Amino acid sequence: MFTCRNQSCGAAWELSDVVIKNEGQGLLFRCPMCGARNYVTRHQTKEGETTYEQVTEIPPYGKR
Template sequence: MFTCRNQACEAQWEPSDVVIKNEGQGLLFRCPMCGARNYVTRHKSPGGEITYEQVQDIPPYGKQ
């Protein structure tokens, strides 16, 4: 489950609900509701399965 990091939104999305892509600043998905950028990291299992994990160490907008 991914959660939009925009403090005003905070919508939750299943990985199948978002499109993960690189817009030149690393892998991310844009929240389908508000359009905020949410960064992810890519992991590859020994079996070859690709998974994504949301980056949590970047403070959400509005929280500093």
């Protein structure tokens, strides 16, 4: 479950509801409701499955 970090939105989304892509600033999804950027990280499970986790703190500028 992902949550839009835009303070005025806060909508909750499943992975199937969002499109994760790299717009040149790292992996993110745009909130389908308000268009805000929400950053994620990609992980590989031992079984080889790709999972995503939402970044709750934006790292300092230039450090991803």
